[in-house]
Structures are given as structure tokens and as C-alpha cells.
Amino acid sequence: MNILGITHPISWNNAACLLIDGELVSMVEEERLNRIKHSPRMPAKLAMEYCLNNSNLSLNDIDYIAIGFDKASNVAFKNLGVDNILSDLNQAANWLIEGKKYEKILPFENYPADRVFFINHHLAHAASSFFVSGFQEANIISLDGSGGSESGILATGKDSQIDILHRFPNKESWGLIYELITEKLGFRRHSGEGKVMGLAPYGKPDPNGLPFVKWDKPIPYIDSKLRKEYMDSLPTRLKNEPLLDFHKNLAATLQDTLERAAIRMAEYLYSVNASNNLCLAGGSALNCSMNGKLANLPFVKNIFIQPASHDSGTALGAALMVYAKKTNKNLNFVMKHAYWGPESNDDQIEVALEKYSAKLNYYKSQNITLDTAVELSNGKIIGWFQGRSEIGPRALGNRSILANPSIASMKDKVNNQVKHREPWRPFAPSILEEEKGRYFKEQKNSPFMILAFDTLPETRDEIIAAVHIDGTARPQTVNKLTNPIYWNLIREFQKISGIPAVLNTSFNVDSQPIVNTPEEAIETFLNCGIEVLSIGNFIAKKLDE
Incomplete structure (x- = not known):
């Protein structure tokens, strides 16, 4: 069975991969081929072509195509709520318009629609980690800026099944607050978050954390109204301006808040599913400092984060999800290395x-x-x-x-x-x-x-x-x-x-x-x-x- 996994062009990091009988044989990010950093909002056309050519296949040889994002109509529907009807309607309409626009540039126009599967973004993230971890069961945390219908999930995995226990709505996004403060610190969103993580140890975190994060429930949550007020109050550092103690302390407070929140999420998962295995996914899982804190928790014996945990990884996760659904088999493939791209002799x-x-x-x-x-x-x-x-x-x-x-x-x-x-x-x-x-x-x-x-x-x-x-x-x-x-x-x-x-x-x-x-x-x-x-x-x- 040949499955082509591909990111949705609405993604910030685009990629493609190829599974043959449940084994990963090729994967590459579009940026490596078109030389545009991250290749945001672009179809992974060159990456798809590389994966096919590397195995001497054409689209006609592909049994299924898996996309790491839900269909626009499903995303729009799942953004509807009852708390703020006008705001939710506006958000749903935006997702529908944007999703439809980017669906039109998926790079396989004449491929049979009944063999194309759109996979929930955070399920694809979760699958990209759990299904290649080698764990038979695990707790799973997936967090990023937004995944269409939600910005993150807490889940459990067992064999070929992933069950979602908690969803983080877009307005309570943990990845988004990192993006917003990255921008306030004078760095580019979707690119400069690693700079903020590196800056954090130079500052001192506020022991109270960020003021819009609430800690009165087992899973911490974000008050979106207070977040907006707080962000509006922060000055934006210009690129040529020096980094002051204020900026360093803000980075430290952001990092500390994220780490404490992630620890609480892991503790919640362990309280409902006493697994010693933990899988992380989503763009936030590139945060090495947070990951190290989670790895050192007393109940975490094994931790797995696959190297392309940002949006690129949803190509892999979507393909794995389709393989699991179509075969009902446990996946035997374990990602022991990251070397799946082009080579030269x-x-x-x-x-x-x-x-x-x-x-x-x-x-x-x-x-x-x-x-x-x-x-x-x-x-x-x-x-x-x-x-x-x-x-x-x-x-x-x-x-x-x-x-x-x-x-x-x-x-x-x-x-x-x-x-x-x-x-x-x-x-x-x-x-x-x-x-x-x-x-x-x-x-x-x-x-x-x-x-x-x-x-x-x-x-x-x-x-x-x-x-x-x-x-x-x-x-x-x-x-x-x-x-x-x-x-x-x-x-x-x-x-x-x-x-x-x-x-x-x-x-x-x-x-x-x-x-x-x-x-x-x-x-x-x-x-x-x-x-x-x-x-x-x-x-x-x-x-x-």
C-alpha cells in the first residue's frame, strides 16, 4: 500500500512524505527544494515530486493521499460555539474562506477525490509522534498556534488508536501566546520563537507568570480577553533597539509559564491514564527547554518527539492515520533517525x-x-x-x-x-x-x-x-x-x-x-x-x- 502524506497549503511549514506498506521511505520539507524559508502557505509540490521520484512512482501508483488538516467545511463548523455567537460566526467564515482558497492549490488536481483523506490537524500531529515512537501506549500532548478547529489536544494512544481527552480552543492557544510575545520582542512570528527560548535564561521570570493564565483547574487555561488587554499594553521592540532587562524577563516569564502549564497537562494525563510514556507534537514541541522539564518528571520514563514536530510533521501523521484506518494494523515502524530526504553521490x-x-x-x-x-x-x-x-x-x-x-x-x-x-x-x-x-x-x-x-x-x-x-x-x-x-x-x-x-x-x-x-x-x-x-x-x- 502506497500512501502519500502531504501538508495542507494553509500550513506554515510544508512537506510531503511517502509510506510504503506502513514504512516511511521518503520525507522532505518544501523549503529545502524551493529555497523559501518555511515555505508558508504554499503547496508542497516539489516535496511531493521528490517523494514519488525517489521510489520511481507516479500519482497513479498511490493508493491514498493523506492531508494533515481537516476540510474547510469541517474546520468552519467546529469553530462555531455558543459563548460568543457573532465572534464564532466570523471565525468560522474566515476558516471556510481561507480553507477553500488553499484547498484549490493542493498539487494533485486530477487525483480521485474518494482516495483523498483530510485528517484533523492535531490528530495528524499526535499520530506523527505516537505511531512512530515504538510505544504500545502513551499519553500525548500536541500544541501549536492553531490547527483549524483547535490549537491543541491532550490525548492517549494505544496500538492503532488515538483518543482525544481535551481540546484547546483557538482562543486559548498556548502556541499563539508564544507567537504574540515573540513579535512583541521584535522577532518574526513562526520563525523567531526559538530565539525567545534562547533569550529566556538571560532573564528572571515573574513568579506569578503571565497574568491572563488561570491555574484554578487541573488543566491551566487562557483568558482570551485578558490576553488581548495584556498584549495591547506591551510595547513592540524595534529590530534596531537593544534588548533590555524588560525583554529578557518577559521571555523568561513566557518560557516559565509554558513549562509550568505543560507540566500540569502531563500530570493531568497521568492522573487519568497512568502511562509512563509521553509523546509530544505540534510546533510547541520544538521547545527543547520545555521538553527537558517534561522528560525529567518522575512518572515519565520514556519520552518521544519526532524531529519535524511542527506543521511539516502533519504530512507524516496524516499518512500514518490513513494507514492505521485502512489496515487496522499496529504500526511496526519506529523512527530511529531523521534522514529521509535527498542525497548526492x-x-x-x-x-x-x-x-x-x-x-x-x-x-x-x-x-x-x-x-x-x-x-x-x-x-x-x-x-x-x-x-x-x-x-x-x-x-x-x-x-x-x-x-x-x-x-x-x-x-x-x-x-x-x-x-x-x-x-x-x-x-x-x-x-x-x-x-x-x-x-x-x-x-x-x-x-x-x-x-x-x-x-x-x-x-x-x-x-x-x-x-x-x-x-x-x-x-x-x-x-x-x-x-x-x-x-x-x-x-x-x-x-x-x-x-x-x-x-x-x-x-x-x-x-x-x-x-x-x-x-x-x-x-x-x-x-x-x-x-x-x-x-x-x-x-x-x-x-x-
Whole structure:
């Protein structure tokens, strides 16, 4: 059975994936192919074409198409309520108009309508995590800005079934308050939320939290009228204005409020379903600090967040939902890695390098991991391009910029000379899975760089450039079986330096999608402070260095 999963074009991050007999074989985000950051409000046409071409299929070979958003008419109906009839009617009408507009640009015009399934957005989010977690049962939290008919759900999963226990209406959206305050702090909504998370440890949270959040019920909730009044009272920082203590404290209060609310949600779920497994999904699940707090709860033994937990992941979740419904089978697929996108072989890479021979020297390495490890140990910043590209916003060792994490000044060097971004934003360490206990008391694996943990003071200096101001880090634990070349690179670096970790950040500069092709990798290398490019089995250096 071939199922094509695709995001609804109304989404803020668009993608497509392909399931064959319940197994994921391809997935890529539209931004990697059209080079438009996030590709908001766009059909995932190129992503769909890649998934089909990669398996030598056409749309005629697809049994079902699954879309990670409900039909416009259903979304509109579910926005109708009794509390504020005029407001609800207006919201329903807007969803109907917008939904219909974007349904018209879905990229499979002549495909039979009876084989196209629209899946509730947050059910798709939940499925994208639970169905690939390897858990037979779990509690599930899905939160984002809005999913059409609701902005989040609390649910339980068992085998091939997901049951919703609580829905968060759009007016009580937890993701929306993060978006709104991100904008007030002078950053772009749907993009700058990670900056706010990184800024939060520099401030002090108000112990009372945000004034419009109510805590008198088992599940905290948002008073939308008070939220509007509060947001209207906040000044908006202009981009060229300095970040003051007020801004840092606001970020800290926002982050603290979200973390406390999420903990209460997890506690509620555990009170009604005593599962030690927790799955997270939705854009809010990219919040590493919140995820780390949830992972450390005493009743959470296992936690799973798939790497594309934002809107892109609904393509996967929708496909999984359709597979479960059509087969009534438990899914056996477990997402152990994130490498589902395009790749280039050495012949293609060498052709690309030759195009730039006037600007660089290159040679074919006999041992790419050793040669790169030597450059890392010498303090060089590396562009690392290997294998299939990752899904999600975080590079996980295939489209990465790497550096020696023990050099304290490396954080500022990479931020200023390579990424061209704010100096307070942190990087992450990629650590051999076997060595995670060397740096963290918490022993959970984190293959997707999506959990933040406290570092151990006695070894912190070994990875100091990848440790945040509050002593936390968001590690990627690297498994030898799922990414052998990256594991071997870190192992070779350990042999030289004694450190089983490297600093890792995504292979892009600020506001650019992560590189996808060899040409994009070379262009980025030539136009920023990356000093060595390790691409396939080739090593390249600029002629002027």
C-alpha cells in the first residue's frame, strides 16, 4: 500500500512524505527544494515530486493521499460555539474562506477525490509522534498556534488508536501566546520563537507568570480577553533597539509559564491514564527547554518527539492515520533517525566542486572522518555534507556546521562569522550515545536534539561552546547504527582530543533554509566563515586560505 502524506497549503511549514506498506521511505520539507524559508502557505509540490521520484512512482501508483488538516467545511463548523455567537460566526467564515482558497492549490488536481483523506490537524500531529515512537501506549500532548478547529489536544494512544481527552480552543492557544510575545520582542512570528527560548535564561521570570493564565483547574487555561488587554499594553521592540532587562524577563516569564502549564497537562494525563510514556507534537514541541522539564518528571520514563514536530510533521501523521484506518494494523515502524530526504553521490559532488574550481581547492580523502577530525582538533569550522538530508529544523549530522566544542570562543566565532545571528543564541553538542553520561546526569537518549538537560559541572568545559548560559545543553546523542559516518567522525575526534562530542549547528546562515544540494553547500561555504568543507568523500578549502 502506497500512501502519500502531504501538508495542507494553509500550513506554515510544508512537506510531503511517502509510506510504503506502513514504512516511511521518503520525507522532505518544501523549503529545502524551493529555497523559501518555511515555505508558508504554499503547496508542497516539489516535496511531493521528490517523494514519488525517489521510489520511481507516479500519482497513479498511490493508493491514498493523506492531508494533515481537516476540510474547510469541517474546520468552519467546529469553530462555531455558543459563548460568543457573532465572534464564532466570523471565525468560522474566515476558516471556510481561507480553507477553500488553499484547498484549490493542493498539487494533485486530477487525483480521485474518494482516495483523498483530510485528517484533523492535531490528530495528524499526535499520530506523527505516537505511531512512530515504538510505544504500545502513551499519553500525548500536541500544541501549536492553531490547527483549524483547535490549537491543541491532550490525548492517549494505544496500538492503532488515538483518543482525544481535551481540546484547546483557538482562543486559548498556548502556541499563539508564544507567537504574540515573540513579535512583541521584535522577532518574526513562526520563525523567531526559538530565539525567545534562547533569550529566556538571560532573564528572571515573574513568579506569578503571565497574568491572563488561570491555574484554578487541573488543566491551566487562557483568558482570551485578558490576553488581548495584556498584549495591547506591551510595547513592540524595534529590530534596531537593544534588548533590555524588560525583554529578557518577559521571555523568561513566557518560557516559565509554558513549562509550568505543560507540566500540569502531563500530570493531568497521568492522573487519568497512568502511562509512563509521553509523546509530544505540534510546533510547541520544538521547545527543547520545555521538553527537558517534561522528560525529567518522575512518572515519565520514556519520552518521544519526532524531529519535524511542527506543521511539516502533519504530512507524516496524516499518512500514518490513513494507514492505521485502512489496515487496522499496529504500526511496526519506529523512527530511529531523521534522514529521509535527498542525497548526492560522489560523482555529483565532484561535478559541483569543479564548477567552483576558480574559488577553491579540493581533494578526495581516503579517510573523510579522520581528515575532518584533524581539522576540528585544529580549531577549524567545518561544513559537513553527507548522506540523505534530515527532516525538521535541526541538522543532525548530515547537513551540519561543526566545530571544536571545548574552545570557549567558538560560540561567538560561529555566531558572528558564519551564522550572522544574535550572539546570545546557543549551539548544541553532538555526543556519542555511549558517552552521554559523561556530560549529563539525565540518561535518556536524544537523537533529535530536542531535549535540554543540565550539564555536569565537572565535564562542562569540554563542551563549553555548546552549553547555554544556564548550564543546560540540548544534545544530539549519535547512534553508531543510524549514522555510522557521523559516529565515526566524533570517535576520531575523541581519539585526538579526548572529547566524544562536537559542536553542531545547521548548515545554513540566518534566514536561509538548510542546504540541500552540493551547489548550495559550496555557495554557503564560500560566502561565510566556514573554513573547511567536508562533502561526501571530498575536502575543500578556499583558495584565499
